[in-house]
Amino acid sequence: MNFEFPALPYAYDALEPHIDKMTMEIHHTKHHRAYYDKFIAAIKGTDLENKGLDEIFAGVSKASVAVRNNGGGFYNHNLFWEVLSPGGGGAPSGKLADAINSSFGSLDDFKARFNDAAANRFGSGWAWLIVKADKSLAVTSTPNQDNPLMDVNDVHGRPILGLDVWEHAYYLKYQNRRPDYIGAFWNLINWEKVAENYEKAL
Amino acid sequence: MKKISILMPLIAAGMLTVAPAVAQKAESNKAKTVKTAVKGTPVPSVGTASQVKELPAEMSFWMTPAAKLTFPALPYSYNALSDVIDSLTVAIHYDRHHRAYYTNFIKAIEGTEMEVLSIYEIFNKMSEFPVSVRNNGGGFYNHVVYWQNLTPGGGVKPSGLLAEEITKAFGSYDAFITRFADAAKTRFGSGWAWLAVDFKTGELFITSTANQDNPLMNTEERRGFPILGIDVWEHAYYLKYQNKRADYIESFGKIINWKDVEARYQYFLQARKNFLN
């Protein structure tokens, strides 16, 4: 398996004013990059080198903590960048919209659940929209760089939308005001990509 | 009110006048007044009765019912640490993050049995109480230690008994600094690194805790009394250092108030039996 560090699918300033250029640049070239580099170093010469991320995460409790932290950090940010877009926001449509309505009641109910998960994750972590094994949708959150594909979490599923709530994701612009950052996130969501992730997860 | 006896050895020895909640008047201190009104609390080296009397804040802290704890003033101005920590970071960290932990802690214990317990008695039963008390009580206490551990004129090496104990436990002062920095660097995500005194053995040890946990809590494997703490949540350094946590940690040594660390060490030695759960 060859893991590649992905380019950002838009310019560093593309998400202004919701996420500032400097945050994007440091987040991608420093934080994300470091997770990638350390993940590659952690699996080098081990039997994980030829496995996919799904398989690695499914057995991550048996791997080193470096694999868990950096593999998570690598994958989570891959997903994060691709579900954001300068032309994002609005509402989902089609099958995904139906699934959100049937799982949460309405788009607003889903947003409220997701906001809570993101705001109440104490310390560093992520909020997720996932597709569970029974194909239903759920909102969950994980600490640090864990994710719902890992066997260390209670709630399992495939993430189709994720929000990074580490302070590095928002501190330069929002400082202690995490809820403002979460609010801004809804203006950036690339729902077409999320719908695509949903289709793939089914 | 339940009797809280952490300070009894000092009181019995005539070393401390009981005057709860003195010197912690800062709840009414607005950000502006902090700049001028609170000039570096001089923390003497402990050892004589008269000197111990100069430490009412630390002493009364442990005997105050949690509901009566106040939000302490910052012992220097926001820009006092600016060689190492910029003034905006100090201002937001103290007046927003720390204050929010304090406010939410008081709210979380309101109307509960915890109101009359000392904060140590709460930490000592941490696993029995709601997570909001753990997060906010820890956040409140940890930052109290953090601000007092720092000073613009810091960086002078420890002396006396503490210096000897550091050498005994870690080999040398430099070896201690390296180990402490390692603990701070390798804490993944949000948390703290600590120099603490083991409850059971009285030995110094280095540990790190997640989020707002600390070694006083019964949720920790190795428990002890924290005498030096470094906050490695990103909010502690991100405006100035961004992803370079190591640079913040390396610079931190320049502002350590070793007098305060020594005072905490001495305090624990005197009050130790009250922390043996």
Ligand SMILES: [Fe+2]
């Ligand atoms: Fe991140």
Ligand SMILES: [Fe+2]
């Ligand atoms: Fe902090």
